[in-house]
Amino acid sequence: MGGILVYVFLLLLTLVSYIVRRREKKDAHQTFKLPPGSMGWPYIGETLQLYSQDPKVFFASKQKRYGEIFKTHILGCPCVMLASPEAARFVLVTQAHLFKPTYPKSKEHLIGPSALFFHQGDYHMRLRKLVQGSLSLDVIRNLTPHISGAASSTLDSWDGGRVINTFQELKKFSFEVGILAIFGHLESHYREELKKNYSIVDKGYNSFPTNIPGFPYRKAMEARKRLSKILGQIICERKEKRLLERDLLGCLLNSKDEKGEVLTDDQIADNIIGVLFAAQDTTASAMTWIVKYLHDHPKLLEDVKAEQEAILKLNDEENRPLSWSQTRSMTHSQKVVLESLRMASIISFTFREAVADVEYKGYLIPKGWKVMPLFRNIHHSPEYFSDPQKFDPSRFEVAPKPNTFMPFGSGVHACPGNELAKLEMLIMIHHLVTKFRWEVVGSQTGTQYGPFPVPMHGLPARFWKESSTARVAALSN
Ligand code: HEM
Numbered sequence: 001m002g003g004i005l006v007y008v009f010l011l012l013l014t015l016v017s018y019i020v021r022r023r024e025k026k027d028a029h030q031t032f033k034l035p036p037g038s039m040g041w042p043y044i045g046e047t048l049q050l051y052s053q054d055p056k057v058f059f060a061s062k063q064k065r066y067g068e069i070f071k072t073h074i075l076g077c078p079c080v081m082l083a084s085p086e087a088a089r090f091v092l093v094t095q096a097h098l099f100k101p102t103y104p105k106s107k108e109h110l111i112g113p114s115a116l117f118f119h120q121g122d123y124h125m126r127l128r129k130l131v132q133g134s135l136s137l138d139v140i141r142n143l144t145p146h147i148s149g150a151a152s153s154t155l156d157s158w159d160g161g162r163v164i165n166t167f168q169e170l171k172k173f174s175f176e177v178g179i180l181a182i183f184g185h186l187e188s189h190y191r192e193e194l195k196k197n198y199s200i201v202d203k204g205y206n207s208f209p210t211n212i213p214g215f216p217y218r219k220a221m222e223a224r225k226r227l228s229k230i231l232g233q234i235i236c237e238r239k240e241k242r243l244l245e246r247d248l249l250g251c252l253l254n255s256k257d258e259k260g261e262v263l264t265d266d267q268i269a270d271n272i273i274g275v276l277f278a279a280q281d282t283t284a285s286a287m288t289w290i291v292k293y294l295h296d297h298p299k300l301l302e303d304v305k306a307e308q309e310a311i312l313k314l315n316d317e318e319n320r321p322l323s324w325s326q327t328r329s330m331t332h333s334q335k336v337v338l339e340s341l342r343m344a345s346i347i348s349f350t351f352r353e354a355v356a357d358v359e360y361k362g363y364l365i366p367k368g369w370k371v372m373p374l375f376r377n378i379h380h381s382p383e384y385f386s387d388p389q390k391f392d393p394s395r396f397e398v399a400p401k402p403n404t405f406m407p408f409g410s411g412v413h414a415c416p417g418n419e420l421a422k423l424e425m426l427i428m429i430h431h432l433v434t435k436f437r438w439e440v441v442g443s444q445t446g447t448q449y450g451p452f453p454v455p456m457h458g459l460p461a462r463f464w465k466e467s468s469t470a471r472v473a474a475l476s477n
Contacts, residue, residue, distance in 0.1 A: 032364035035080055037062065037070035045073025055348065055449065059083070059377050069363060079370040080363075081349075085384070085403035088373035090360060091352055092411035099352035099371055101413060106209030106217065110201060110224055111277055112270025117413060124412070127271060130255050132416040134248040135181060140420050141324040143180055147424055148322045150176045151431045158463040163441050166291055167458035170284040170428075177424050178279040181417075182272055183234070184247040193230050197223040198276060205277075206451060224273070231269040248275060275417070282346050283421045285452040287428055289344040290336065292455045293391050294433070295440050300336065300393065305433045307332045312434045327426045335393035337425045341407035343391055345376035346452050350409060375406050438463045 040046035050058045050072075059081065062070050068084035082088060091099050100120045108118055116127035133139070154173040158164050175195060179186055186194075204220020211218050238245075238253060252268045294301045311326050349372045358365040365371060380388045384404040385395060408415035415421070432438075439462050446456035 032359050032362060034366075035069045035071045035363045036066040037072050037081075039071065039073040039078065043076060045076070045078075047074050047076075050074055054447070056376065056380075059349075059374055060380075063374075063377055069360065074370075077370045078366075079372055080365050081372045081374055082360075083374045083377040083381075085378055085401070087360065088375070088378065088406065088410065089403045091371055091373050092350075092409065092413070095358065096411050096413075098355055098358050100355050102351050102353040102370060104209075107205065110205060110217075110220055112224075112266070112273050114267040114270035115274030115277075116271060117274060117278070126255070126257060128412070128416065130251045131248065131271070131275065134246060134251040135416050135420050137419055139246050140181070140423055143177075143420075144324040144327065144423070144427070145321050146180050147177055147427050148431070150180070151424075151427045155428075155431050155436060155463070156465065158436075159465040161462045161464050163460050163462055165458040166461050167284055167288040167454045170287045170291075171280055173428070174280045174283040174287070174424065175276070177283070177420070178276045180247075181279070181420055182248040182275060184245055184250075186234070190230060190234055194227065197226045197230070198273075201227065201273070202277075202280070227273060228266070228269050231272055232265055235265050235268060248272065278415075279417055279421070281450075281452050283424055285346050285454050286337075286341060286344060286421065287425055288454055288459050290340045290425060290429065291432070291438070291461065292440065292444075292459055293336070293340055293343070294429075295438065295461075296444070297391060300391075301433065303332050304336055304429065308430050308434045311430065322427065322430055327423055327430075330426050330430070332393070333426055333429050334422075335396040336429070337422055338396045338405075338407075339391060339393040340425075342379045342385065342405065344453055345379045345407065347407070347409065348376040348453065349374045350413075373406075375409075378404055378406070435465055436463050437466060 038046065040049065046058075062072065062081065063083045069080065069082050069087060071078065071080050073079065082091060097120075101117055103118060108115075111118075116124055116131060119127070150173060154169065154176075158169060175198070179191055179194070183190075200223035201220045204216040204218075204223075207216035207220070209217045211221075234249070235253065238249060244250065244254065249268070249272065252263055252271060256262055294304065307330060311322065311330070315322060315326075352371045352373075354365045354367050354369050354371055357367050378384060381404075382388055384401055403410065408418040408421075441460040441462060443456060447453045448456050448458070
């Protein structure tokens with residue numbers, strides 16, 4: 001009898017809490033209205049409007065019409081777009097637990113489902129600490145001579161004035177740096193195998209996700225399987241050597257959770273591919289914009305050159321290589337890097353998904369809707385950056401207002417590779433401006449999205465190494 005009563009009581013309790021939750025949900029839906037905006041056509045929504053024109057124009061016209069928060073419907077999903085620093089902070093920092101990262105399943109399969117940026121909560125925090133540790137200032141400072149060597153040999157291969165695709169060439173460099181940060185020294189046969197297969201994965205990433213043999217996505221999935229095998233061999237060799245390296249692989253291999261559990265080889269492989277993916281196109285795209293902006297602003301190039309040549313002169317006299325501390329004192333070049341990141345806004349926006357009904361400034365963001373903080377709109381708003389379309393590194397003499405400058409995102413998923421990316425860019429600038437002159441070929445305007453914004457056609461350009469006699473003469477003048 002007692003058992004039946006307990007059972008009835010529990011049943012009633014469940015029923016009441018269900019009714020209360022439904023009521024709260026209904027109340028939220030009745031009290032708060034959806035943000036303004038248009039949802040376009042059934043199912044396709046406004047996808048065509050977004051992808052048939054420059055996305056900058058799509059977002060800017062929406063913002064002009066509806067303000068800092070508006071709804072739309074893209075790629076089969078209802079979305080709320082947010083174009084203010086305050087709203088971005090709400091989603092990415094203060095209420096981050098209410099918004100989970102969201103990526104198409106096809107991309108998750110290709111990179112590897114255990115990569116940290118697909119996750120939220122404890123697993124994410126554990127992996128994030130490891131990745132952050134391997135990319136901390138203490139660790140990356142030791143990479144300076146290696147990155148410098150890679151920059152120098154990349155640039156040397158451009159010498160002679162033939163037309164090169166600057167973006168594609170810089171991708172080779174950012175891949176090398178990614179490999180350095182992940183493995184430290186890696187035997188060349190492994191590096192070549194990783195490079196070959198990763199480039200097939202890269203080609204399939206933005207292709208139509210079909211398993212039909214011969215299609216880029218299928219080829220990419222096959223290459224991804226081969227990558228797992230190669231990484232398995234590298235992991236096995238490292239385990240045998242029992243080294244305590246501080247590179248990413250070392251950090252992943254040596255990690256144990258509170259129960260003493262180590263990461264599986266698949267979890268390690270997914271995170272290695274994830275970091276390579278996060279590091280390569282982003283940094284190459286930013287560096288391509290730097291090459292273009294320096295080319296388009298001769299006066300600025302002169303200032304940067306003067307700064308870098310002074311460093312080179314000192315190093316030549318004392319017969320020493322570029323040092324970490326010198327990269328920390330390149331004040332002109334640092335501002336050029338920051339302004340390039342603002343202007344280009346490589347990650348123009350990011351995606352999250354509301355895990356519950358959320359209220360923001362009287363508007364309802366329904367559970368399951370996508371939420372997109374629009375970094376580019378914030379970076380290009382005259383409210384936060386005066387004359388925003390002008391390339392003006394001097395604006396960074398004063399720190400931007402809080403939450404208005406987020407080239408590396410913000411909050412729990414903010415970029416752990418930001419210092420490495422900046423170091424890489426400064427080292428590239430150093431070698432480029434002190435040893436080369438260059439000319440952009442063909443049309444010098446326009447942006448291509450693949451999906452990151454890159455100057456049209458990857459910035460075709462010709463590069464010439466200035467002879468060291470010309471350099472010495474210039475330095476002594
Ligand atoms: C100019 C170059 C780069 C830019 C503009 C950039 C930008 C970003 C942004 C905006 C995010 C946050 C995305 C979000 O919140 O959804 C992010 C995350 C991430 N970035 Fe970068 N990144 C760059 C280079 C790098 C490099 C060099 C590495 C590693 C070597 C790296 C590794 C990562 C990782 C692992 C995440 C995911 C973090 C997490 O989910 O906790 N990035 N990056």
